[in-house]
Amino acid sequence: MPTIDMPLKDLQxxxxxxxxxxxxxxxxxxxxTEMRGLDPAIELVPSAFQTPTAECFDLYFTGVKxxxxxAKYARPRHSQQPHPAVVQFHGYSxxxxxxxxxxxxxxxxxxxxxxxxxxxxxxxxxxxxxxxNTLNGHIIRGLDGHPDNLLFRHIFLDCAQLAGIAIDSPxxxxxxxxxxxxxxxxxxxxxxxxxxxxxxxxxxxxxFLSDYRRVWEMDLAKDAYSELKTFFRHFDxxxxxxxxxxxxxxxxxxxxxxxRIQGEVMMAVGLMDTICPPSTQFAAYNKITAPxxxxxxxxxxxxxxxxxxxxxxxxFLGEY
Numbered sequence: 001m002p003t004i005d006m007p008l009k010d011l012q013x014x015x016x017x018x019x020x021x022x023x024x025x026x027x028x029x030x031x032x033t034e035m036r037g038l039d040p041a042i043e044l045v046p047s048a049f050q051t052p053t054a055e056c057f058d059l060y061f062t063g064v065k066x067x068x069x070x071a072k073y074a075r076p077r078h079s080q081q082p083h084p085a086v087v088q089f090h091g092y093s094x095x096x097x098x099x100x101x102x103x104x105x106x107x108x109x110x111x112x113x114x115x116x117x118x119x120x121x122x123x124x125x126x127x128x129x130x131x132x133n134t135l136n137g138h139i140i141r142g143l144d145g146h147p148d149n150l151l152f153r154h155i156f157l158d159c160a161q162l163a164g165i166a167i168d169s170p171x172x173x174x175x176x177x178x179x180x181x182x183x184x185x186x187x188x189x190x191x192x193x194x195x196x197x198x199x200x201x202x203x204x205x206x207x208f209l210s211d212y213r214r215v216w217e218m219d220l221a222k223d224a225y226s227e228l229k230t231f232f233r234h235f236d237x238x239x240x241x242x243x244x245x246x247x248x249x250x251x252x253x254x255x256x257x258x259x260r261i262q263g264e265v266m267m268a269v270g271l272m273d274t275i276c277p278p279s280t281q282f283a284a285y286n287k288i289t290a291p292x293x294x295x296x297x298x299x300x301x302x303x304x305x306x307x308x309x310x311x312x313x314x315x316f317l318g319e320y
Contacts, residue, residue: 003271005218005278008296011271016283018213019247020256027147027251032195034064035157042165044073049099053077054106056099058123059113061165063158070123071162072096074103075111075171082173085111086316087163087199089181089188092138092208092224095122108317113166117155117184127154139209140231143248152209152252159188160195167198176200178263178316183224183276183302184208186267187254190284193265194257202261203312205268206302211280212249223275255280258287265292266315268308270300 006014021027040061047056059073076083086105090096096114105112116122119134126134141151167174178201181189186207193199208224215221221228232239250256265288269281285294297305314320 004274005271008271011278011282012286014279014282015286016211016214016253016255016280017217018211018253018255018283019243019250020253021147021247021250024251024256028195028257031064031148031153031157032160035161038062038064038161040161040165047072047099051077051103054099054103056102059165061161063118063161064154065127067118067127067154067158068125069118069158069162070096070116070125072099072102072114072116073111074099074106076106076109079109079171082171083109083111084176084178084316085113085166085169085172087159087166087177087179087192088112088114089159089179089185089192090115090117090120090122091182092184093120094184095120104313108313110316111166111169111172113162115159115162115188117188118158119151124158127151137227137230139212139225139249139252140227143231143245144235147248147251150248150252155188156191156195156252156257159192163192163196163199167196174198178202180204180312182206190254190261191257193263194254194260197260197262199261199263201264201266201316203266203268203315205305205308206270206273206276207254207267207281207284208276209252210254210276211283212253213246214280214283215277216246218277218279220274220277225275255284255287258284259289261288261290263290265290266295266311266320267292268295268297268305270297270302270305272299272301275302 182205
């Protein structure tokens with residue numbers, strides 16, 4: 001089998017190399033306490049897009065640091081009892097997607113909640129009151145200050161908060177709430193289920209934001225990870241602070257959150273992925289202690305993985 005990373009047997013035993021901060025668990029408990037203390041001021045605004053079978057809403061809530069967060073929310077129009085729901089997360093720089101993309105889920109009798117990550121391609125408000133795109137440098141945003149100000153801390157909490165809103169919605173069955181997404185969305189799926197353990201099933205695809213030091217050592221700090229190189233070139237050109245920097249990134253490294261997951265996991269990885277190297281994905285997957293399975297695509301990279309969307313639907317329906 002060709003490889004751009006480790007042989008599969010080594011990937012299956014790999015535990016990651018990015019350091020985990022000594023106060024990691026206390027850090028996230030403090031963050032969750034901040035999130036739980038918020039008044040989310042949830043607002044549902046009927047969308048101009050409606051169909052005979054789906055009610056569609058722009059959902060707004062207040063996240064940490066006072067940011068107003070947006071999600072698209074679609075639900076079956078004629079559901080008479082609590083039904084399952086999916087929380088969906090998009091790729092880096094993207095947005096919640098089009099309403100039409102949600103209808104296949106709604107047609108199965110599910111609600112769907114699709115987050116707009118703050119500062120990316122949707123309508124969520126970034127820290128500091130900026131609406132819209134502040135994309136460049138999201139991984140390293142806040143890296144030179146207190147770790148409580150890391151932007152992905154806030155985004156991870158937005159994911160957990162939206163999941164909690166979904167779970168607590170009266171029309172939703174709290175025992176059947178699931179999460180999914182690819183790339184950044186795969187990372188956020190893992191972060192969401194780690195911070196909101198009531199998520200029952202999750203289907204992350206080639207997750208981003210894992211094992212940053214491994215990315216660096218593979219010389220793959222480019223494309224989605226290019227800002228790692230940008231940070232060193234501008235702020236630590238001789239790598240005097242390298243250990244400090246990677247340790248601080250450890251707060252927002254999904255591999256260190258993965259062991260908190262309680263829901264059942266079905267994850268997909270392409271072994272030729274040069275955007276999110278397979279070893280970084282295995283670093284997270286190998287730390288999951290909940291029931292799990294891995295769908296491996298040996299000849300595929302960071303791209304569509306044939307059949308996995310169908311498997312995800314069957315997984316959520318309990319048929320796979």
